[in-house]
Amino acid sequence: MRSSRRRPLLAPVLLCALAVLAARPTAADGDPGDDSGVSAQVAHLYQEASAATQRYEAGRHAAEAQRAQAQHYEELLERERLEMDALRKDLGRIARAQYRDGGGLPLTAQILLAGTPDQMMRNQHAFLRAGLIVDNAVGKRRRAEERLLADEAKARTAWQALEQRNAELAALKKEIDDKLEQARWQLQGQADAAVAAGSCRGAVRLDQPPIDGTHAWVAPVETYQLSAGFGSGGARWAHRHTGQDFAVPIGTPVRAAGAGQVVKVSCGGAFGIEIVLQHPGGYYTQYAHLAAVTVDQGQRVVAGQWIGQSGTSGNSTGPHLHFEVRVTPEMGSALDPVPWLAERGVPVG
Template sequence: MCSLTVVLCVLPACDGAALAAAPAAAESGARGTRDRAADRADRADRADRADRADRADRADRAARVSADVARLHQRAGEVARRYERERAAVRRHHAETERVARALRHERRTTERLRQAAGRLARERYRSGALPYALLPLRSLGADAHSRLRGDRTLARRLTEAQARGRRLAERERAEAARTRELAARARRLNADVHEVERKLAEARATLRRVVSRVAHDGQCVVPGRGARRAPGARAGLPAGSPLPRAEAGGPEPDRAGSRTGTGGPPRAERGGPRVAPRAAWTRPVAAYTLSAGFGRAGARWAHRHTGQDFAVPVGTPVRAVGSGEVVSLRCGGPYGMSVLLRHARGAYTQYAHLSAVLAARGERVRAGQWIALSGDTGNSTGPHLHFEVRRGPKSGSAVDPVSWLRRRAVSLPARVDEERRRS
């Protein structure tokens, strides 16, 4: 009886304690859930900040590398042009040295003939026992002797003049030879500089290809001197004071291959820019290249047919506007990768795709031959190349054959154009 009573008394007390502890347990569980959720949110936020920082670092590195590539192209062009000038000067001085040497040999032969003539004359006088006419009084000489005296003096004068000319030519030959050796030494140093710049350029191109692929995958455009920007607001102009100078950002003027009055022959090779044609209206999109996939080509790589002309070029090759126009679109992702679309007169549009960096801003007016981008390997690409497309409108589906289109504008596209690289 007592045990039952105890139980009856204890059970209500236990139920009351449990009921009293339930809110505290629920609050503790909710607090734990909130803490875990906050911890997950904090980790996600840290991961997001780290991801944004990584993207920014990749974009900044890509911008720096692309600026280095553009500068090295400029530097390579300058060094190559100086090297060619020095080689031309060496050839000119070498030719002048050869000309002087031939003249010197001629004078020496003339001098030798005059000496032999004077020797024969002296031997004849000696054998005859006659005094030289120059030692006899003039009044004692007859007409024939006077004539011979004039001949002796003429021979002596000619011999003296030939000897003087020979000495002058010998001095000039030595000077020209010394100048030729000096110029040849300078050309060798410049040739070594060309090799060094090209080595650095090759390394920078390889680095650019590695770092740009991730940036393009993030949907960003590489802008040398400005990091990376998303396509809608990308501003690719390079103001004074930025890592890439304005002269490099603008690029060179077009070559004579694009002038309306030109023949459309191969352009002068571009190392940071070819020589300019002041009134060129159209030019090639790249200076040195090998044509690869052509317009209308079918294959598994394209949904229907190829809509442009591909130019096989290394990553980081300067891409030029084929004609004056306005930048109407910059895209930083998708099948074309980084791409630039220009609008020209009479409703023509040109697109430059699979780029590694953009050098022109949306809305910017560009001139024929101006650098607008660096070639790359972004988007749906099987290797480094430039995809060049000509359209009748801004959207896809209106493409025309770029080769025929440029040919009608006096610009030919040989299957291959190599850079000038004449070296000793």
């Protein structure tokens, strides 16, 4: 399973950013019956769900960091409790020492009953010293108790804030995911209707993200899990599987694996809605079982450009992209796409 890159995010802006995403209207909000509008809505929600997931994961990492901080607080509190126990013992020891040294008499009485001036001075010095020790011990204990209470309050506040933030992040993420799931199946319904009618509904226009032009070849989808591989057998194929399947949700943006020209857009038969691209060097790539296309036949594309949205149209048991590499535009000339992509610097797996 591949994961899209995560960027470090500041915890204080997580909720604000997600709230904006959840509240922002999409292109389809004004006309839910418009075909292009549903595709655009899915594309927008797909990006928002991805952003929500990244922020939720950032919140989860923040929770782990907060948990470590809370553990640190607990260790500090335990040390402070031990120090307070030691202070109580010190106070008891001082009291016992005063009683023992004074023979049970208060130090003031010992000064008054001293037989000589030297003895009186010694008794007075001992009185002052003992008083200072007691005052220091009492003050230290009081400060330790105040620090203990403050640290306990800090730990409680940190945990409450963390739990509230993560609950809000989870709720916003679920709201976006629910909206996306509903829009995905609406998009798939339009695709199924087009396939049943044998009439493609034309290219939809989506706002695409900036394309990284540093790579000549890319994987056809950014985040995926591999399912059926090239050459595998199964009841759904007449002979052997002729491509590599990428298990992805409906509406996932499908990218041109490399620069080329669209030589085929169709929406009938076992492949459902499909696109075939011609690339320099005599190779062709096919993208099948789509829910929508975003390019027209004859159009030129670059590596990484969105050319469609994944689905489960045609002879398909579930949402996925069927990807083939061929030496002709038609079936029967397929190559194993995994090593073919690897030779071009795109490891798949």
